[in-house]
Amino acid sequence: MRKTIKDLVLLRNIRLNPDNHLLIFKVPGFDSDIKPGQFANIEAKYSTSTFLRRPFSIHNIDPENETIHFLIKRVGEGTRHITDLKEGESVSVVFPLGHGFTLPERDEKVLLIGGGCGVAPLMMLARAIRPYSEDIHILLGARSAKDLVELDEYSQMGELHITTEDGTAGEKGFVTQHSIFKNVSEFNRIYTCGPEPMMKAVAGIAMKNNIWCEVSLENMMACGFGVCLCCVTETKEGNKSVCTHGPVFNVNDLKW
Amino acid sequence: MRKTIKDLVLLRNIRLNPDNHLLIFKVPGFDSDIKPGQFANIEAKYSTSTFLRRPFSIHNIDPENETIHFLIKRVGEGTRHITDLKEGESVSVVFPLGHGFTLPERDEKVLLIGGGCGVAPLMMLARAIRPYSEDIHILLGARSAKDLVELDEYSQMGELHITTEDGTAGEKGFVTQHSIFKNVSEFNRIYTCGPEPMMKAVAGIAMKNNIWCEVSLENMMACGFGVCLCCVTETKEGNKSVCTHGPVFNVNDLKW
Amino acid sequence: MVDLAVKIDKLNLKNPVMTASGTCGFGEEFSDFIDLNRLGGFIVKGTTLNPRQGNPYPRMAETASGMLNAVGLQNGGVEHFIHDIYPRICDYKTNILVNVSGSTVEDYVRVAEKLNDLEHIPGIELNISCPNVKEGGMAFGTSCTSAETVVNAVRKAYNKTLVVKLSPNVTDITEIARAVEAAGADSVSLINTLLGMAINAEKRRPVLSTVTGGLSGPCVKAIALRMVWQVSKAVKIPIIGLGGIMNASDAIEFLLAGATAIQVGTANFIDPQITIKIIDGIEDYMIRHNIKDIRELIGGLQM
């Protein structure tokens, strides 16, 4: 799909918990050629300290109802402003940006690992994989049970596994301590998105076990479409812009 | 009343016409010692181009209901933002600022002249004068009938006279062309607020006829409480800050 | 109809709106958003003799009404530009200028020489003002003698339009402007970024990998406007004004202050269609003010 800039009307603003909102925007004349892992750059004009747009993974799309969904965590002024938008208000969105995930081959066994607000792009990814594979495992990590959102939706997409740091849900510990990793070599592909230390740990496991693995990076961005060169990550072929060469990278291409 | 800075909740936002809003804020623990002609400095934090507060005359107060009223014309981003506030939202207000009008002696005949959004402070002034004098004349000027607001309220405060530039209400022409000026020397005092050219014309008539006259200036302000020295007007005693020495000045003190 | 065309030396611009180096890639990146041919011109990103990886991440910090960048001239080098980029972009019907950077006078000259032969590159913009590289860059733009030296040398090697981009990090920008004019510049563009810094108080660390970076965006507009106005009184060559332009009104302010053309930088990040909106907005303004020829606006500030 061609990149576009549009004022989108917010249809629903659902507060999933004190920190996380699901925002559903109407996209008139929806073009469904959006790939899981792509993102959008949303205007956050509220105060002098939110000059730039804010990037968010596309959480889901609903071509029939012409909507695009985001899962947004309130971490600062920009996300606060965006999640405070009222239904019916509109906001400028540039989308779709970046390259998405590489989909698996038919019937491969895949593991999707999300931490924190890194769960956002995995929903659309899981939905895209389902036609190819029944063997989808989704591992979500959070600090505490109350930080986990949309568990029902995720469990419809595959087998759900959970870790929390305080043990209030699922296994206690960090994501990478989950028992699923005991048999990790059964998986053909791992997809992960979340805090960098988590992704690095996952990538380490994948590389050690020689498992194909894609990570979705969340580098700070200014433009989101490849012109500012601010969002680079070091790859084996030098610095590459995350917003255009990524945000999804195969771990083998990164200097991790 | 001591100057204060408070977050005030907007109780009512009444759109009087496409350009003018009446905003009513709750002031818990209201201290009614506010003088007509004083103003408030209201936060307009919306975009990068509204860094400073915006000054507005106090249009009215209602000590019983603990409210303060402003009549605000949408002229730019700041006033747009403030008049777009929703009932229930709150905004930071510094008030009361400046010196108000000098009230007349008992039974003096007074003429209040307002042009454009300069009508705002005259409401509170008229209400304050009524206990002293029955002989209040209020002359309002506007471009067109549709720009005139709160005529009922003003007509309860005194005898109402109107001019419009296009003749759609009252006498046709500028404020200073109104027939009331034929017998202007009957007035003991003139109070005026509005666009500077209008005020200067009124001041000219007052001085020619030796009538006591106070004007309320609307110089651009940064601080509103006398520390920046940005809002000065030339007086016979040198540059004086409008926000503290005014906004109300006797025309004889100005270099007009 | 209003006439938006302006001239910078031998360049004919259909309108005064260009995009600024480092903020518009090679132009192509905008093709989903705008018709590049509508622009007066665009300046491709800083090009050096040899490829450069630029500075480590993080290279960006948001500031009040602006941003700091520390990209550090990441680019594929001039040969890469000539062989891999130029063939792709040379058919655009607008003025494509290459922004040239270097660490030594020799570097600048060699890049300029190579670009001199490219038919569809009618000019270069000499970047003597980049605050994000260790050697060269801004150092050339902050003293009259070094500015003169590099411009002199490039002038001998380059016979098309030579624009020199000035640094705002100086006590008196008119001195530098006069020096580069005397050394043979056909035009000056200003301003490049102001040297700034951002700190993360919670982490007690600099935000940028390079500690300091270049400040751009609306926060610098007042400074840029002042410098354009000062320089317009000091030199005879045309001025390209930039720094914080976000809309048509900003652009017109730069023209009034004395700029013949303008560049839009950081604003592209927030709205990739902003240049077209600015062109349309200038046209609207001229119609509203009954101005037939945009040149009436240039330096048209009434004092």
Add this chain to the structure above:
Amino acid sequence: MVDLAVKIDKLNLKNPVMTASGTCGFGEEFSDFIDLNRLGGFIVKGTTLNPRQGNPYPRMAETASGMLNAVGLQNGGVEHFIHDIYPRICDYKTNILVNVSGSTVEDYVRVAEKLNDLEHIPGIELNISCPNVKEGGMAFGTSCTSAETVVNAVRKAYNKTLVVKLSPNVTDITEIARAVEAAGADSVSLINTLLGMAINAEKRRPVLSTVTGGLSGPCVKAIALRMVWQVSKAVKIPIIGLGGIMNASDAIEFLLAGATAIQVGTANFIDPQITIKIIDGIEDYMIRHNIKDIRELIGGLQM
């Protein structure tokens, strides 16, 4: 309990938060809003030998995240300060410094001499950086020799704490800082305003009566922070940092960059209680980060 006290030369500040000259009048104007005695200090407005009417209205233009001012040192003169203002404010239990301006070295010296005798004025801040007056002002602050000359002369006439306020409108602020340190300054404060300009596009006129004015507010913070950091590496005397400080986090950033104390300017216009909020915010930060003594933060940037 955390210790917020800092020292600038012989001045003991109960905390590092002061108000900046020209943005806090004579302090009194804040008495409805805050308890001035809680401040580390305040700097009264620019005082000259003779009374000055300042520049004509308009003197202010709003900019993106900031403002331009062209007040032009309106003040009643030093005698007025001594006789009419000083008696009213001398009982505040905080450090009251007078900001001293002049058109000639002689002016500066005479004002300093007169202030030397005021018991409750423990120091002066020499303003060699005002961009809004025709003669003197910024001219003194943009060259090392003139900065040295005026500081040298004032140093001889003034034996309490001498702070020199630097101009950011220079190529290399560390040079000037070193020059004034060598000339006897006890401390430097930076930055004063950056020279800027605003144009009303609709009216095609400058907004300010003086065309150019001084830029302040959060838009300049990144520049100020960079300069404080550079100067902290260049001089041994304590630095007072300012420029765009709006909250406790900003203040802490200046301390980390190397400032011993900070001043709050334009932010006072938007929130007259902001200084107190900043003091409380610094305290909260220290508790949260388990920092007992604020001096741990000064220059505490981790590289």
